[in-house]
Amino acid sequence: EVQVVESGGDLVQPGGSLRLSCTASGFTFTNYWMSWVRQAPGKGLEWVAHINQDGSEKDYLYSVKGRFTISRDNTKNSLYLQMSSLRAEDTAVYYCARQFYDGTRWFDPWGQGTLVTVSS
């Protein structure tokens, strides 16, 4: 079964840091771009970052550039999101997703999500 499973969400104070992890299984991890997408409570979906197969290409949502870093470890079939200088507006469920790239990009499947709460 193709799946991705996130972990690492927690309650963190404003200005703090947190690292999210995502473990993939059921597909050849090294063949795919991977993405993080978030959803604030009661709100819509927001793409956060993506990374290519060997980690040499990355891009970010403008509001997280310089604060978040996406990375991957292909030996562990794992994707990461290092988040620093966290703000209240970063509070969301963070989803990991396999990304397809064929003339455009789409996400399938998505994980169950991990909740990040930024609050004092």
Add this chain to the structure above:
Amino acid sequence: SYELTQPPSVSVSPGQTASITCSGDKLGDKYVCWYQQRPGQSPVLVIYQDTKRPSGIPERFSGSNSGNTATLTISGTQTMDEADYYCQAWDSTGVFGTGTKVTVL
């Protein structure tokens, strides 16, 4: 930045057809995909590259995209289709629509 606009809500009777629109500047020049998100669950891809259905998605889900509007159509809507639906395109970065809540009643 690029924006995609959806109606906040759509209501449909069981067995009828629901149409959900997604509007953006020259959207027809881009590919659009659609996700279904049932309450408390993760998003699921239901349409990609405007019209293609992933394996396991029922035939009652179909998509189109032309001009400034993409449309997700659910034919013979079932109660299990009650969910939030999001369109998505790519414009140097990922862009999601504002989301539409489909109510089946």
